Amino acid sequence: MDALEFDTQEIKREIRHSKPFRTKGERRRYFITLFIALALSIGFGCALIFYNNPVPVDSASFIPVTQRRFNAVIAMIIAAICHSLATVSFQTIANNRIIAPSLLGFEALYSAINTSVVFFFGLAGHAAFTGIKSFGIQIVIMIVVSLLLYGTLLTGKRANMQRMLLVGIVLGMGLQSIASFMRRLLTPSEFDILQARLFGSVNNADPEFFPIAIPLVLIAALLLLLRSKHLNLIVLGKECCLNLGINMTRETLYLLTLITILMAVSTALIGPLTFLGFLVACLSYIAVPSYDHKYILPMSIVLGFLVLSASYFMMYHVFNVQGVVSIIIELFGGLAFIIIILRRGKL
Amino acid sequence: MISVRGVSKRYSSQTHIGPVDLEIPQGEVTAIVGLNGAGKSTLLTMVGRLLKLDEGQIFVAGLDVHDANSKDLAKVLAILRQENHFVTRLSVRQFVAFGRFSYTQGRLTPQDEEVISHYIDFLGLKELENRYLDEVSGGQRQKAYVAMVLAQDTDYVLLDELLNNLDVARSVEMLKYLRQTCDEDGKTIVMIMHDINFSAQCANNICAMKEGKVIAFGSAKDIMNSKTLTDIFETPIEVIDTKYGPFAICL
Numbered sequence: 001m002d003a004l005e006f007d008t009q010e011i012k013r014e015i016r017h018s019k020p021f022r023t024k025g026e027r028r029r030y031f032i033t034l035f036i037a038l039a040l041s042i043g044f045g046c047a048l049i050f051y052n053n054p055v056p057v058d059s060a061s062f063i064p065v066t067q068r069r070f071n072a073v074i075a076m077i078i079a080a081i082c083h084s085l086a087t088v089s090f091q092t093i094a095n096n097r098i099i100a101p102s103l104l105g106f107e108a109l110y111s112a113i114n115t116s117v118v119f120f121f122g123l124a125g126h127a128a129f130t131g132i133k134s135f136g137i138q139i140v141i142m143i144v145v146s147l148l149l150y151g152t153l154l155t156g157k158r159a160n161m162q163r164m165l166l167v168g169i170v171l172g173m174g175l176q177s178i179a180s181f182m183r184r185l186l187t188p189s190e191f192d193i194l195q196a197r198l199f200g201s202v203n204n205a206d207p208e209f210f211p212i213a214i215p216l217v218l219i220a221a222l223l224l225l226l227r228s229k230h231l232n233l234i235v236l237g238k239e240c241c242l243n244l245g246i247n248m249t250r251e252t253l254y255l256l257t258l259i260t261i262l263m264a265v266s267t268a269l270i271g272p273l274t275f276l277g278f279l280v281a282c283l284s285y286i287a288v289p290s291y292d293h294k295y296i297l298p299m300s301i302v303l304g305f306l307v308l309s310a311s312y313f314m315m316y317h318v319f320n321v322q323g324v325v326s327i328i329i330e331l332f333g334g335l336a337f338i339i340i341i342l343r344r345g346k347l
Numbered sequence: 348m349i350s351v352r353g354v355s356k357r358y359s360s361q362t363h364i365g366p367v368d369l370e371i372p373q374g375e376v377t378a379i380v381g382l383n384g385a386g387k388s389t390l391l392t393m394v395g396r397l398l399k400l401d402e403g404q405i406f407v408a409g410l411d412v413h414d415a416n417s418k419d420l421a422k423v424l425a426i427l428r429q430e431n432h433f434v435t436r437l438s439v440r441q442f443v444a445f446g447r448f449s450y451t452q453g454r455l456t457p458q459d460e461e462v463i464s465h466y467i468d469f470l471g472l473k474e475l476e477n478r479y480l481d482e483v484s485g486g487q488r489q490k491a492y493v494a495m496v497l498a499q500d501t502d503y504v505l506l507d508e509l510l511n512n513l514d515v516a517r518s519v520e521m522l523k524y525l526r527q528t529c530d531e532d533g534k535t536i537v538m539i540m541h542d543i544n545f546s547a548q549c550a551n552n553i554c555a556m557k558e559g560k561v562i563a564f565g566s567a568k569d570i571m572n573s574k575t576l577t578d579i580f581e582t583p584i585e586v587i588d589t590k591y592g593p594f595a596i597c598l
Contacts, residue, residue, distance in 0.1 A: 240431075
């Protein structure tokens with residue numbers, strides 16, 4: 001009798017825990033979802049490289065063709081890592097699940113930089129504004145501008161996240177309008193070439209930039225993943241963080257720096273993909289029954305790559321159109337955004 | 348011991364808290380009472396290092412709260428503020444577990460789990476520990492907040508607006524818990540109270556504030572008289588002796 005009671009107590013003690021997943025079932029569900037998503041995305045990735053390859057394997061041009069497709073897949077992986085990690089952590093920092101880091105004005109800045117190059121230097125300037133140097137310049141400009149913004153807005157006496165976001169939105173709108181004004185004054189041919197660049201597409205990605213982009217992204221992503229525990233805490237708010245011994249302002253600044261690096265690299269490499277991050281973050285919250293960023297962040301990367309590779313695969317091989325997939329992603333992302341806003345009373 | 352030395356905080360030329368000098372004894376429950384806008388919360392949040400001071404110094408257990416290492420302080424001093432909304436779904440237990448962060452940096456040991464279980468049971472949350480915070484009532488959530496602050500296992504606990512969302516039964520229960528943890532674990536508890544009778548029953552000391560200054564500090568016996576209470580609350584108050592001790596009635 002005593003032994004039995006001891007047993008039940010033992011079991012109860014084992015059941016009571018504060019792990020990120022409340023039950024084993026939730027944990028299992030997470031890993032199954034992750035595994036399926038990973039398998040599917042690897043499948044789509046390989047399919048994008050090998051499926052319907054017009055060149056036979058023994059042909060001399062097989063390697064270059066495959067290489068080109070392979071580069072696009074690499075660009076997709078980079079985009080997935082950048083947008084997913086940046087959006088999820090950004091939403092955590094802002095304690096708001098309907099915003100994306102594009103609110104900080106990266107895309108506006110990107111389009112302003114590219115438009116002003118064409119506007120001031122013409123097509124020749126645009127053609128010259130390629131290569132590693134321009135890539136580096138764009139990244140540096142984006143990082144410097146956003147760090148100046150956060151640095152002043154988050155550390156001052158009236159430091160406030162909402163104020164920073166508002167300034168980011170207004171600044172982004174201002175830059176967009178200046179850019180669109182400049183675009184009106186362009187000749188049609190200049191406009192056409194510029195427009196192609198302003199839609200995000202993995203085919204824009206120049207493999208020449210990979211040696212810079214990949215290490216930058218990997219380091220920033222790793223540092224962000226190592227910060228999962230702090231991200232979990234930041235959700236609780238500034239006072240709770242301070243109470244538990246975390247300086248939230250410093251932490252936020254550090255995290256925003258990493259987010260900036262990720263967004264800047266991705267935008268400079270691929271172009272704007274406004275709704276990708278938002279869509280992926282939403283899917284990840286649904287797929288992960290836990291608060292812990294240690295589990296949400298990896299899931300978001302895998303889902304991000306799955307969304308990108310699946311939509312490219314659909315577009316190329318099912319609908320047989322060559323175009324920019326960001327239109328499709330923005331369509332579905334926008335729809336998801338509206339559905340979520342309408343379905344949930346609270347955010 | 349908590350010692351507040353010449354502390355003042357200026358909001359504008361009209362609103363000015365302090366200068367406050369105060370010694371709050373160790374191992375006792377102290378209630379801060381006063382009218383709205385008397386500076387109770389300001390004083391408590393300054394002691395809890397959530398608000399910067401303009402002048403003066405505050406020491407808790409010998410540590411200057413605005414200079415000492417934030418991580419060390421988190422093991423000495425815990426403060427409960429009003430609850431805030433957050434987007435993530437956390438279970439009651441996961442939330443309480445955050446209280447252990449200053450010890451574990453997120454890696455919970457079996458000992459930590461025991462401490463967490465202890466405080467969850469202590470506050471009667473055992474049955475709903477695996478429910479999400481947005482699935483429990485306001486009073487239960489308030490208890491979860493208190494459990495989290497207690498799980499921080501600090502010698503000093505500051506509680507702001509503790510009895511928010513709690514009905515009379517829960518309030519009495521909560522004050523009993525606090526009395527118990529003070530007596531058994533030797534914790535020093537400072538809380539803001541609105542009900543003078545609750546304060547007199549539960550607290551060793553009552554600290555009365557008015558217009559940003561401490562106007563009276565002493566045991567319940569010292570404070571619970573008609574003249575002092577009428578002065579503190581600017582309302583005619585009569586104190587009568589009952590078999591449960593002095594009892595204040597607003598006229």
